[in-house]
Amino acid sequence: MKTRDRILHTSLALFNEFGEPNVTTLQIADEMDISPGNLYYHFKNKTEILVELFSWFEQQMNDLLDIDDFSASVEDQWLFLHLVFENIAQYRFLYQDMVNLFGRHEKIGLRFKRILEKKRKATILICKTLEAQGVLTATDKEIFALAENIVLTATYWISYAKVMHGSQGDSELNQGVFQVMSLVAPYLRAEEREQLQVMGEAYL
Amino acid sequence: MKTRDRILHTSLALFNEFGEPNVTTLQIADEMDISPGNLYYHFKNKTEILVELFSWFEQQMNDLLDIDDFSASVEDQWLFLHLVFENIAQYRFLYQDMVNLFGRHEKIGLRFKRILEKKRKATILICKTLEAQGVLTATDKEIFALAENIVLTATYWISYAKVMHGSQGDSELNQGVFQVMSLVAPYLRAEEREQLQVMGEAYL
Numbered sequence: 001m002k003t004r005d006r007i008l009h010t011s012l013a014l015f016n017e018f019g020e021p022n023v024t025t026l027q028i029a030d031e032m033d034i035s036p037g038n039l040y041y042h043f044k045n046k047t048e049i050l051v052e053l054f055s056w057f058e059q060q061m062n063d064l065l066d067i068d069d070f071s072a073s074v075e076d077q078w079l080f081l082h083l084v085f086e087n088i089a090q091y092r093f094l095y096q097d098m099v100n101l102f103g104r105h106e107k108i109g110l111r112f113k114r115i116l117e118k119k120r121k122a123t124i125l126i127c128k129t130l131e132a133q134g135v136l137t138a139t140d141k142e143i144f145a146l147a148e149n150i151v152l153t154a155t156y157w158i159s160y161a162k163v164m165h166g167s168q169g170d171s172e173l174n175q176g177v178f179q180v181m182s183l184v185a186p187y188l189r190a191e192e193r194e195q196l197q198v199m200g201e202a203y204l
Numbered sequence: 205m206k207t208r209d210r211i212l213h214t215s216l217a218l219f220n221e222f223g224e225p226n227v228t229t230l231q232i233a234d235e236m237d238i239s240p241g242n243l244y245y246h247f248k249n250k251t252e253i254l255v256e257l258f259s260w261f262e263q264q265m266n267d268l269l270d271i272d273d274f275s276a277s278v279e280d281q282w283l284f285l286h287l288v289f290e291n292i293a294q295y296r297f298l299y300q301d302m303v304n305l306f307g308r309h310e311k312i313g314l315r316f317k318r319i320l321e322k323k324r325k326a327t328i329l330i331c332k333t334l335e336a337q338g339v340l341t342a343t344d345k346e347i348f349a350l351a352e353n354i355v356l357t358a359t360y361w362i363s364y365a366k367v368m369h370g371s372q373g374d375s376e377l378n379q380g381v382f383q384v385m386s387l388v389a390p391y392l393r394a395e396e397r398e399q400l401q402v403m404g405e406a407y408l
Contacts, residue, residue: 019307096301096304097302098301098363098367099367100223100301100304102367116367142390145383145386146386149353149383149387152357152361152364153356153357156360156363156364159303163313163316163320164317164320164355178349179352179356182346182350185346186390197345
């Protein structure tokens with residue numbers, strides 16, 4: 001792996017473990033056993049590393065959210081949500097202590113907000129399609145409130161699980177998927193609702 | 205007001221505005237126009253101020269959550285939630301960047317976790333009572349998942365609204381109450397569900 005990529009991967013791991021504000025470029029260089037000068041040759045400062053990592057995150061999340069065709073099956077929605085949660089977990093430092101992070105990096109904050117907006121729109125689109133197919137019954141107003149709650153829950157689940165359950169493992173991701181699906185459950189047709197219950201028991 | 209109380213109130217205002225990690229004891233003294241020595245006479249360091257403010261928060265929230273008798277009406281639940289959200293808003297710095305804050309102050313983190321646990325139990329109790337009264341229809345499993353989602357939404361609503369809508373006003377609190385109530389809505393009897401819709405339109 002090239003030094004530039006190694007710097008990015010090492011930074012991501014350290015940011016996720018200790019929180020971005022608690023990691024310095026010196027620690028990153030130290031962890032990689034390279035000189036600070038070598039690091040500065042590739043990145044002038046920590047912000048440049050952060051911006052590059054954010055672009056990785058943004059690209060992956062946008063690829064996930066560019067939905068034009070999707071299946072209405074409960075299994076497929078579960079899988080889709082699992083991929084979203086995996087992306088969140090991979091860049092969990094962005095979701096921790098957002099007010100601090102985006103207070104210091106406003107442009108990144110605006111780009112993050114656009115991602116949340118996109119998630120909200122994708123969620124509304126999915127719900128409306130399920131509604132048209134008779135799988136889900138809800139008014140437009142209910143769908144709007146539901147979509148906001150879904151995005152909020154997906155955004156903060158990992159932080160919440162860390163504070164509440166002290167966990168960081170894979171079971172926490174499945175639990176997150178289940179919590180989001182349980183927001184949708186009461187609006188689903190009996191058949192899909194039962195299916196969801198069975199899947200929840202299989203994964204948790 | 206005594207100097208000690210003024211220090212606490214000033215600290216709370218500054219923590220809420222700038223985030224606890226970004227406020228120093230020197231800034232607190234400066235804002236109050238007192239000498240650092242005067243501040244240190246009352247509090248040895250910022251942690252002592254934080255611990256005292258946390259005790260205020262904890263006392264108020266515990267008073268709210270010590271529910272033994274409650275009304276099942278939608279208006280009363282709305283009011284109760286509004287009081288919870290007001291407490292959260294009053295100590296919003298605790299809810300911002302929790303991973304950082306509780307990473308540095310583990311004991312406070314444990315006490316905060318106990319508050320969340322208490323909220324979850326109070327929510328389950330309310331839902332089960334509504335269920336027994338025929339106002340709400342849900343299985344025990346559904347109530348457990350619902351309670352977790354309610355606590356998560358209440359905990360993170362203000363941070364989410366700040367990132368997503370850039371707002372900090374009172375409308376955001378009403379919106380938070382509405383979002384939490386909308387989690388419960390699909391489980392409610394038609395009568396209460398309609399009532400909630402009407403209240404939502406009146407407050408938002």
